[in-house]
Amino acid sequence: MTAGRELGGFPYGQEQKKGDGGMKLHGTSQVNEQGQLCIGGVEATELVKQFGSPLYVMDEAAIRANCQAYYQGFVASGAGEVIYASKAFMTMAMCRLIESEGLGLDVVSGGELYTAKQAGFPMERVYFHGNNKTDEELALALDYGIGCIVVDNHFEMKRLDKLAGERGVKVPVLLRITPGIDCHTHDFVRTGQIDSKFGFTLPTGQAAEAVGAVLACENLDFLGVHCHIGSQIFELASFQYAAEVMMGFADELRAKFGCTIRVLNLGGGFGIRYTEKDDPADVADYARLVIEAVQQEAQKRNMPVPKLVVEPGRSIVATAGTTLYTVGSIKEITGVRKYVAVDGGMTDNPRPALYGSKYEALLANKANQPNEEVVTITGKCCESGDMLIWDLSLPKVESGDILAVTCTGAYNYAMSMNYNRIGRPAVVFVRDGEGSVVVKRETWEDLVRNDQIPASMLR
Ligand SMILES: *Cc1c(COP(=O)(O)O)cnc(C)c1O
Numbered sequence: 001m002t003a004g005r006e007l008g009g010f011p012y013g014q015e016q017k018k019g020d021g022g023m024k025l026h027g028t029s030q031v032n033e034q035g036q037l038c039i040g041g042v043e044a045t046e047l048v049k050q051f052g053s054p055l056y057v058m059d060e061a062a063i064r065a066n067c068q069a070y071y072q073g074f075v076a077s078g079a080g081e082v083i084y085a086s087k088a089f090m091t092m093a094m095c096r097l098i099e100s101e102g103l104g105l106d107v108v109s110g111g112e113l114y115t116a117k118q119a120g121f122p123m124e125r126v127y128f129h130g131n132n133k134t135d136e137e138l139a140l141a142l143d144y145g146i147g148c149i150v151v152d153n154h155f156e157m158k159r160l161d162k163l164a165g166e167r168g169v170k171v172p173v174l175l176r177i178t179p180g181i182d183c184h185t186h187d188f189v190r191t192g193q194i195d196s197k198f199g200f201t202l203p204t205g206q207a208a209e210a211v212g213a214v215l216a217c218e219n220l221d222f223l224g225v226h227c228h229i230g231s232q233i234f235e236l237a238s239f240q241y242a243a244e245v246m247m248g249f250a251d252e253l254r255a256k257f258g259c260t261i262r263v264l265n266l267g268g269g270f271g272i273r274y275t276e277k278d279d280p281a282d283v284a285d286y287a288r289l290v291i292e293a294v295q296q297e298a299q300k301r302n303m304p305v306p307k308l309v310v311e312p313g314r315s316i317v318a319t320a321g322t323t324l325y326t327v328g329s330i331k332e333i334t335g336v337r338k339y340v341a342v343d344g345g346m347t348d349n350p351r352p353a354l355y356g357s358k359y360e361a362l363l364a365n366k367a368n369q370p371n372e373e374v375v376t377i378t379g380k381c382c383e384s385g386d387m388l389i390w391d392l393s394l395p396k397v398e399s400g401d402i403l404a405v406t407c408t409g410a411y412n413y414a415m416s417m418n419y420n421r422i423g424r425p426a427v428v429f430v431r432d433g434e435g436s437v438v439v440k441r442e443t444w445e446d447l448v449r450n451d452q453i454p455a456s457m458l459r
Contacts, residue, residue, distance in 0.1 A: 023360045024273070026319035026406065027062025028430075035368035037404050040430030044324050044364035045402050047435055051428050053326040053402070054344035056413050058089075058438070060097070060431035062320035063409075066283075067101035073287025074310055075102065080291075083127055085268045085313030086112050088410040089321070093429060093438035095119035104147070106268075106311045110137035117144055127265075127311075129176070131198050132156075138163050148172045150226050150265070152199055157214060164219035174226040174265055175200060175214060177207045179245045181229045183238040199227070202249055211253050222259065224306055225249065228267025231314060236281050240293045242266055247297035254303065265309035266290060272318045274407050275358050283315065314410040321409020323348060323425070324364060327401040328380070338375045340397050345379010346386040347422045349405070349412045353385045361389055364402040369395035377403065381420050413439070421447050 025031075029039050037044045040059050047057055070082040083104035086094070095116050098105055104125035107113045116126055124147040130137075131152045138160050141149060151157050151173045164171045176199035200207040207225075214222050229242050243266060250261045271280045291308060298305040325342035332338045351357035361377065363369070371393040379386040388405065416424045423442030428435045 023276070023362060023406070026273075027059040027065070029059065029322065029406070031367040035366065037362065037364035037367045039322055040435070041433035042430050042435055044322070044404055047428060047430065048324050048326065048402055051426050051435060051437065052441055053324060054342070054348060054425040055324045056348070056408065056425050056427040056439075057322045057324060057435075058317070058409060058427060058429050059320045059322070060429045063094075063097060063317055064101060066316045066320065067098065067103055069283040070287075070310070070312060070316070071102055073283050074291070074308065077287075077291070079287075079294075080308030080310070083125070083309060083311050084316055085311045086116070087414060088313030089317040089412075089414050090115055091413075091427060091438050092119035093436075094317075095121045099125075106313075110134070110140050113137070113141060113144065113146070123147065127174075127309075135159060135163065142167055142169060142171060146171075148174060148223065148263075150174045150176050151214065151220075152176045154210065154213065157210070157217065157220070161217040161219045170219050170221045172221045172223050173214065174223055174263060175207070175210055176226045176228075177202050177246065177249065179203075179227045179229065179242060179249070181227075181238065181242055181245065183230050183233050183235065202245070207249065208252060208256060211259070212257060215257055215259060224261035224263035224265070226265035226267065226309075228311065229269060231269045232271045233269045234271040234278070234280055236286055236289050239266060239269075239286065239290050243290050243293040244297055247294060247301065247303070250306070251301045251303060260304055261306050263309060264294060264306040265311065268311040268313050268315075270312055270315040272315050272407065272410075274318070275360050277358070280315075316410075318407050318410035321407065321412060323405045323408040323412065325403045325405070327397060327399050327403055330375075330397065330399060338373065339378050340375045340394075340403075341378050341380060342388070342403055343380060344422075344425060345381050345388060346383065347379070347381060347419050348416050348425055349388060349408060350415050350417065351411060352388055353383075354415075359389050359405050359407060361392055361394075361403055361405040363395055363397065364404040366395045366401065372396045377405075381422070383419075418442075418447060423447055 032038050039057050074080050074082050081104055083106045084098045085106045087108050090112055096119055099121050105116055106127045108129045123144045126147050128141050128146055128149045178196050178199040178201045180194045180203045182193050200210040214220055253259055273280050294308055295305055325344050329341045346353045372395050374391050374393050377389040413427055426437055426441035427439035429438050
């Protein structure tokens with residue numbers, strides 16, 4: 001696994017600047033001499049010609065480089081395991097990529113589990129999360145021979161013990177713990193504080209009691225504990241603190257039950273740079289810091305060092321994704337605002353409407369032209385909230401221009417929907433001057449595929 005590669009003469013991994021010195025570009029994205037945005041060595045306008053618009057473009061080399069940074073940080077040193085949180089962006093091709101980079105997979109539903117299985121992903125490298133797994137999902141996981149189930153609550157623990165017993169297997173489990181850590185991030189993506197739908201609460205004593213219960217389950221093999229303190233976190237100290245709190249908890253378990261945890265899973269949540277306001281750390285620093293924190297805590301408490309597991313989602317794929325749209329109608333309200341409508345919107349990227357998320361964008365076909373006007377990018381849904389970017393500086397915008405919204409690799413395709421019966425765009429992986437479709441564009445036929453007209457209405 002080699003880190004860094006050269007593409008088109010640009011040292012890979014360095015962020016390139018757009019022609020006018022404005023926004024940063026990630027991965028292999030660059031502006032060529034003709035002023036065209038290129039991703040993976042292909043002009044964005046060419047990708048739209050070939051695969052249609054709107055289009056999700058994933059920079060394969062960038063995803064692999066992110067995987068490799070995690071592998072180098074956590075796995076190569078022997079400290080632990082990296083499992084990709086597939087909910088950020090999941091397709092069968094992505095499962096193959098993750099497998100080839102030596103990472104594991106975290107799934108949160110029967111659908112994600114089934115996708116991994118269909119892609120031939122090794123089931124012993126899969127962790128299954130979720131706060132309300134059904135019997136059907138648990139049975140599927142057991143029948144597939146899943147690596148580990150992260151038990152979220154007592155209702156699940158009892159049913160899983162029974163289902164495993166019926167199959168004569170002892171299933172490896174982690175317990176999901178809510179450590180009560182309040183980190184500085186958006187409320188909707190904050191999952192570590194006490195008031196959460198996820199996991200067993202640590203500060204109230206519920207978590208320790210749950211470990212007692214899991215140890216008493218004949219068909220569950222208690223590996224250790226898990227926590228996930230939130231998402232889009234920039235302060236490395238939050239992860240360090242989580243490691244300390246969880247190791248303290250492990251110490252408490254040793255005193256109480258005489259058990260040692262073999263695995264400490266600290267979840268995901270590492271932040272990425274969506275806009276210039278975001279300032280993420282390096283994965284290497286993140287790895288060094290948490291590995292050291294766990295080692296120090298173990299030493300201090302005279303405990304064996306558990307295997308460390310992390311579950312990055314966003315930081316593997318977000319910066320590798322670019323959504324290409326075609327500009328359609330433009331409406332100017334003199335002295336108020338200029339609306340530029342694109343051929344997608346909240347259906348392919350619900351995050352601005354859902355979380356108020358901020359994105360940057362450029363005109364792919366005018367990438368070296370200076371900014372001339374401030375516009376607001378809106379989608380095509382019948383919904384006033386269908387806004388993608390407010391007050392964006394761009395060169396003079398015309399209908400037919402290709403707008404490239406950057407950093408859309410995580411929680412965009414994964415959260416896409418068919419509101420207004422708009423089909424999902426195709427997803428294309430680009431690499432070394434070539435694009436390959438990994439998810440086909442949804443057609444109008446796809447949209448009516450599951451519709452049925454009751455016989456009484458056919459008469
Ligand atoms: C969402 C989630 C992740 C991934 O979070 P990112 O912010 O995308 O890194 C990891 N683990 C669990 C349990 C999650 O719910």
